[in-house]
Amino acid sequence: MNDRENTTVIDQLVPNAVDGDVIPAVQLELSLDEPQLTYRPKFPLPDEINQLPRDQTVCQYCGVSYLVLSEIKQLEERIEKQSSELIDLLAQTQIKDEQIAVVELENKNLNKQLQEIQKTDSSIYQIRNDRDNLRCQVDDLSAAVETAGATEKRCMHELTETRGRLDLAGVQADALRHSLIRIRSKCIHILCDSNVMNEITKIRSYLDKIRVHLELKDDAVTMHKAGLECRLRDAEEECATLEHEKQCMEEHYARNESRMVEKRRQWSEEQGTLKGDVKSTHAFGYSHNSVVRENRVNDVIALILN
Incomplete structure (x- = not known):
């Protein structure tokens, strides 16, 4: 068997490797639940085959056993069959892809039409809202016109009443003016009276005296306060x-x-108990004098505070 003849199928499939046809075929072959090439044979080879020379059991070109070449031949046939099936599947897939592309294009067209319809609906909705808003504005303007008319009538009525009140106020102002003139003349007459002027002068002088007295009292209080603070x-x-x-x-x-x-202790140790008692008596006298002086100081402080 010639190796070049055995590799014709692979040579035909290798040029299509660029299109990705060989790799799916190999993947399909690996996924089949069939016996793999690497398995242990159930029976050993017969002695006749084992006794044959190597050049009769091995290919002279590639060095592969003829048994392996037969397996390779079967694999090549299976690969050709599966490659044809794969080509059919690819063709069907391409047809399906084209159908899907057509469906997607139709979906895009439908989506565009739907968007246009939605835009139209939104435009119609906006127009309706604008119409309703215009109606509301017209109603508001009508109500405003009616309110303005009522306000104008009320203003005219208030203006008439105000004119009447102004006329009455003018009459009252004239009366008040005449009253002020009479009161002013009376005040001038009172001021011209000598007795009234004398009383006013006396009252002013008395008020001045009271003011001076209060100022003197304030000064005296301030000075007394300052003296107390100093003391x-x-x-x-x-x-x-x-x-x-x-x-x-x-x-x-x-x-x-x-x-x-300390001295008493020393003197007691040196001179005996008698001299220590004498020193203790002197110390008591000094302590008594100190207490007397302290009492005098406390009496002086109490006297100053009182």
């Missing part, structure tokens, strides 16, 4: 000074007390 500040300063002196005396007393205690 209060002095008292506060004196209290602060006495408080500071008291604190210093207490600190001094505490220091002396601590020194006296």
